[in-house]
Amino acid sequence: MSQVNNAIVKKSEVESGPGAFLRAPLSIPASDVSETGEAYVLHLDMPGAQKEAISVTVVDGTLLVRAPLAPIHGEGAAVMYREIRTGAYERRFTLGEGIDRNNVDARYENGVLTVRLLKTEASKPKDIVIR
Amino acid sequence: MLARFEKYQSVDPLIGELLGFSRDFDSLYASSLESPAVEDATFAPHLDVSENKEEVVVVAELPGVKKEEVKISLEKGVLTINGKREEDTISGDARGLLREQRKGKFARTVRLPYEVDAAKVSAELSDGLLRIVLPKAEAARAHQITVR
Numbered sequence: 001m002s003q004v005n006n007a008i009v010k011k012s013e014v015e016s017g018p019g020a021f022l023r024a025p026l027s028i029p030a031s032d033v034s035e036t037g038e039a040y041v042l043h044l045d046m047p048g049a050q051k052e053a054i055s056v057t058v059v060d061g062t063l064l065v066r067a068p069l070a071p072i073h074g075e076g077a078a079v080m081y082r083e084i085r086t087g088a089y090e091r092r093f094t095l096g097e098g099i100d101r102n103n104v105d106a107r108y109e110n111g112v113l114t115v116r117l118l119k120t121e122a123s124k125p126k127d128i129v130i131r
Numbered sequence: 132m133l134a135r136f137e138k139y140q141s142v143d144p145l146i147g148e149l150l151g152f153s154r155d156f157d158s159l160y161a162s163s164l165e166s167p168a169v170e171d172a173t174f175a176p177h178l179d180v181s182e183n184k185e186e187v188v189v190v191a192e193l194p195g196v197k198k199e200e201v202k203i204s205l206e207k208g209v210l211t212i213n214g215k216r217e218e219d220t221i222s223g224d225a226r227g228l229l230r231e232q233r234k235g236k237f238a239r240t241v242r243l244p245y246e247v248d249a250a251k252v253s254a255e256l257s258d259g260l261l262r263i264v265l266p267k268a269e270a271a272r273a274h275q276i277t278v279r
Contacts, residue, residue, distance in 0.1 A: 033229035041225070045194040045232055047259030072190050072260070073181040080244060083177040084192055111194035111259015 025087035029065070029113070033093075037125045040099065040117040046089050047111035048072065056106045056115060063093040063104075065113065098123025168202075168213040172238035176212070176261075180241060184272065187245055187265045194259035195232065201256060203263060205249050212261065213238035245271040 029044040042063075046054070049067040057064045067089045073079055095117070103118040169175075178191040191212055193201065201214040218234040247265040254263045 030231040030233065031229055032227070032232045034225040034227050036223075036225045040228075043195075043232065045192075045259070047192045047194040049258065051258075072179055073188065074183065077181040077183045077188065079179060079181045081178070081180040084179045084190065108258075110196065111192075 026090045027069070027085035027087060028091050029089050031091065038119060040119070042093065042113075042115040042117070044089075044091065044113040044115070045111065046108070046113050048084070049089060049108070049111070049113070051108045054106075054108055054113060056104065056113075058095070058101045058104060061095050063095055063115065063117070064090075065092075065115070066090050067113075168211055168238040169240055171236055172213065173235040174233040174237050175239045176237050178212075178239060178241070180244075182244070182267075186267055187243055187247060189241055189263040189265070191239065191261045191263075192259065193237075193256065193261050195234075196237075196256070196259070196261075198256050201254075201261060203252075203254055205247070205252060205265075208243050208246065210241045210243055210263070210265070211238065212240075212263075247271070 029046045031045070032043040034041050044065060046067055048069055050070065054065070054067040069086055069088055071086070072084060098120050100118045100120045105116040107114045176191045176193055178189060181188045189210060193214075193216070196214060196216045200216070201212065204211045213236070215236050216234045243265065246268040248268050251266045252263065254261065
């Protein structure tokens with residue numbers, strides 16, 4: 001039991017401290033987010049992800065995007081220079097009020113994931129007619 | 132801005148690492164100053180270089196870039212990847228809330244560690260990853276020595 005605890009302590013030591021984010025197994029996709037009257041649109045850079053393996057979920061007011069990354073180099077290849085992250089993509093976005101959770105559309109093309117979140121009818125901007 | 136910064140070979144390795152560059156980027160950027168494509172670029176895509184017995188493989192991250200927008204050239208043992216990523220994701224009456232994606236002209240050069248057979252180089256762009264396979268020239272291949 002104490003051995004297990006020690007292992008956990010060691011692991012957390014490794015994953016904290018200066019520069020820890022560089023060693024983290026998760027890659028945070030660079031994103032563009034924009035808003036129109038009808039929807040929020042998110043574009044996430046996720047090169048190398050496989051469409052079938054990407055998960056987009058809405059839980060408790062959070063949009064969670066995840067995708068595992070397959071190895072880039074073939075077996076037996078010696079990597080001489082590495083800048084591309086390995087492991088998995090993960091990013092969370094906190095959703096505001098007025099998003100229709102049943103109306104989320106996601107598309108993956110050229111390594112970019114596009115998520116469209118429609119606003120609920122009540123939160124759309126409305127023109128008031130002056131009588 | 133980053134593209135310009137990467138060209139200075141005297142950047143402290145620690146700062147380089149914090150900015151996401153590898154420690155030994157000096158040698159790979161050695162030729163950058165000579166390239167007009169790099170001079171003109173607004174960002175440098177991240178890349179990996181690996182090798183096996185027969186070939187050198189360069190993989191670059193190019194999300195949102197179309198095949199037609201990428202140019203690859205090979206000259207004097209230096210591989211140059213350059214092109215443009217369209218800046219059209221936030222359009223019309225939309226209000227931008229977050230802008231992190233790198234857009235515009237990009238360029239990157241790699242000094243290849245081996246002599247390669249330029250006529251047999253192949254490249255493929257799929258799911259935002261550009262994979263360039265460069266077969267090693269006959270002279271650069273490891274010779275198997277049989278012990279008699």
